[in-house]
Amino acid sequence: MTTVMSITLYGFWRSIASFRVRTALKLKGMSFTEIPIDILTGAQFSPDFDAINTGHAVPALVHDGVTLLQSLPIMEYLDEIAPAHPLLPKAAVDRAYARALALVTVADSHPLMVPRVRKYVGETLKADPAAVDAWARHWTIEGLGTYERLLTRRPPAPFAVGDTPGLADICIAGHMLGAFFFKVDTAPFPIVTGLAARCWARPAFAESHPLRQPGAPKAA
Amino acid sequence: MTTVMSITLYGFWRSIASFRVRTALKLKGMSFTEIPIDILTGAQFSPDFDAINTGHAVPALVHDGVTLLQSLPIMEYLDEIAPAHPLLPKAAVDRAYARALALVTVADSHPLMVPRVRKYVGETLKADPAAVDAWARHWTIEGLGTYERLLTRRPPAPFAVGDTPGLADICIAGHMLGAFFFKVDTAPFPIVTGLAARCWARPAFAESHPLRQPGAPKAA
Numbered sequence: 014m015t016t017v018m019s020i021t022l023y024g025f026w027r028s029i030a031s032f033r034v035r036t037a038l039k040l041k042g043m044s045f046t047e048i049p050i051d052i053l054t055g056a057q058f059s060p061d062f063d064a065i066n067t068g069h070a071v072p073a074l075v076h077d078g079v080t081l082l083q084s085l086p087i088m089e090y091l092d093e094i095a096p097a098h099p100l101l102p103k104a105a106v107d108r109a110y111a112r113a114l115a116l117v118t119v120a121d122s123h124p125l126m127v128p129r130v131r132k133y134v135g136e137t138l139k140a141d142p143a144a145v146d147a148w149a150r151h152w153t154i155e156g157l158g159t160y161e162r163l164l165t166r167r168p169p170a171p172f173a174v175g176d177t178p179g180l181a182d183i184c185i186a187g188h189m190l191g192a193f194f195f196k197v198d199t200a201p202f203p204i205v206t207g208l209a210a211r212c213w214a215r216p217a218f219a220e221s222h223p224l225r226q227p228g229a230p231k232a233a
Numbered sequence: 234m235t236t237v238m239s240i241t242l243y244g245f246w247r248s249i250a251s252f253r254v255r256t257a258l259k260l261k262g263m264s265f266t267e268i269p270i271d272i273l274t275g276a277q278f279s280p281d282f283d284a285i286n287t288g289h290a291v292p293a294l295v296h297d298g299v300t301l302l303q304s305l306p307i308m309e310y311l312d313e314i315a316p317a318h319p320l321l322p323k324a325a326v327d328r329a330y331a332r333a334l335a336l337v338t339v340a341d342s343h344p345l346m347v348p349r350v351r352k353y354v355g356e357t358l359k360a361d362p363a364a365v366d367a368w369a370r371h372w373t374i375e376g377l378g379t380y381e382r383l384l385t386r387r388p389p390a391p392f393a394v395g396d397t398p399g400l401a402d403i404c405i406a407g408h409m410l411g412a413f414f415f416k417v418d419t420a421p422f423p424i425v426t427g428l429a430a431r432c433w434a435r436p437a438f439a440e441s442h443p444l445r446q447p448g449a450p451k452a453a
Contacts, residue, residue: 067382068337079326083340086332093325105313106299112306117288120303120340130345133371138358151353162287 020045023065023073025052026226027194029123029187030084031072035226036183037088039217040098045074049228052128070127085112085119088180100179111174114163114181118188122156125149126191149195156188157202164204171211178212186212190223240265243285243293245272246446247414249343249407250304251292255446256403257308259437260318265294269448272348290347305332305339308400320399331394334383334401338408342376345369346411369415376408377422384424391431398432406432410443 022038024031024047031047038045050056050071057069066073066082074081074090081087092100101108124130126149135145164173173181189209192199199206212218223229242258244251244267251267258265270276270291277289286293286302294301294310301307312320321328344350346369355365384393393401409429412419419426432438443449 067386068333068379070341081326081329082333083336085336085340086329089332090325090329093328105310106301108313109301109306109310112309113288113302116303116305116339119336120305120344121288121290124340124344125350133368134358137371138354138360138364138368140358144358148353148358151357159288166287 018043019075019077021075022047023050023062023075024071024226025049026223026229028052028071029190029223030070030119032190032221032223033084033183033187034072034074034087034091035221036186036217037091037100037180039221040100040178040183040215041091041095042097043091043095047226049226051228085115085180088183092180098177100183102174102179107174110167111179111181114160114173115184117159117163118156118184118191121159122152122188123191125152126195146195149191150197153188153191153195153197157192157197157199157205160185160188160205161202164208169204169208169211171208173208178215178218182208182212183218185209186218194223238263239295239297241295242267243270243282243295244291244446245269246443246449248272248291249410249443250290250339252410252441252443253304253403253407254292254294254307254311255441256406256437257311257320257400259441260320260398260403260435261311261315262317263311263315267446269446271448305335305400308403312400318397320403322394322399327394330387331399331401334380334393335404337379337383338376338404338411341379342372342408343411345372346415366415369411370417373408373411373415373417377412377417377419377425380405380408380425381422384428389424389428389431391428393428398435398438402428402432403438405429406438414443 020043022034022045024035050062052071056062057071065080068082072084072087074087081090088100101111131145134140134148172178186209240263242254242265244255270282272291276282277291285300288302292304292307294307301310308320321331351365354360354368392398406429
């Protein structure tokens with residue numbers, strides 16, 4: 014009897030964190046089913062989804078009955094259980110560098126522009142729509158600047174930590190998606206854009222692009 | 234000849250991310266020197282500090298000449314190079330759970346209340362000081378609520394993932410420091426406060442408390 018590993022990803026086309034996990038699964042060649050949770054209409058706060066992830070956010074990944082939360086721990090988990098196409102390098106200093114690159118967006122930038130935060134900025138802080146957009150663009154640009162400075166000191170070769178895309182590249186490509194959604198000019202960040210272009214040339218990244226997911230509009 | 238491992242932590246008394254790394258080092262019994270970078274006066278943006286961390290944030294940790302950035306990757310690094318007192322459990326699903334707990338504050342909550350963000354909320358979004366405080370309290374309470382729900386489903390035993398404090402506990406204790414600084418009532422979150430109390434009873438946590446660091450005021 015063959016045991017078939019069952020993986021369900023609760024994600025959403027527009028969710029950059031879901032993009033990260035989707036890309037990691039595809040890089041590793043792991044098959045999965047994705048169930049969309051519409052975070053723009055607040056489906057992540059529904060009782061049904063609370064039963065899956067009481068953190069009320071996507072992505073959540075269910076693997077053989079166990080639910081895993083947060084994109085970064087999910088990617089680390091996939092890397093620990095599935096050795097094909099490692100997402101992290103072997104040396105401890107390189108692993109720390111890859112994780113630090115990931116957190117520039119996962120911690121310092123992306124959490125500032127998720128729907129619940131933009132909603133608070135608009136509704137509670139009474140920022141008008143242009144100011145909410147400017148807020149999202151500001152933190153996107155801050156992240157791009159940090160990436161450009163870090164990658165200037167340690168140039169991609171050709172990916173962030175070696176010759177295959179991994180955790181850091183996934184997160185940087187996701188950050189570029191934020192720049193795309195919020196119409197940020199990325200020309201001042203040539204090293205970041207070069208790295209991202211090399212990512213999009215890979216099927217695992219291209220197929221995971223938000224605009225190619227079910228439910229996405231024809232143009233964002 | 235004995236090789237002495239040299240560890241320098243660039244931190245700041247008020248920095249919750251620095252608290253995390255300080256506690257991890259102490260839990261592991263690793264000696265280190267801490268150099269304060271005053272993030273309230275913007276010292277993290279100085280050219281001198283840019284040479285150390287062009288990410289312009291604390292903590293940064295220099296280990297035998299190599300600079301490591303971001304509190305979570307630094308803690309993972311310490312766990313990889315120093316086996317004493319593991320910060321993460323062994324099983325992949327438990328490691329993912331511990332990391333997910335960490336990211337509730339490291340990604341979803343704490344980045345919203347660091348000085349640069351409070352500054353933007355006050356100066357650019359023109360929120361008055363009470364609204365800036367309410368902003369920080371709101372995201373602190375959101376994080377506390379998420380922790381309480383998660384820890385209700387998987388009760389601490391007595392720490393988040395087993396009988397010794399690790400990565401998740403460090404991050405939860407740090408989140409409670411945010412609640413302390415922003416004067417949030419933590420009574421509605423008894424499981425979180427119970428876990429944090431068990432942390433503060435440990436010397437590694439108590440000695441790492443912001444108010445016990447050089448430069449801290451007598452009362453916050």
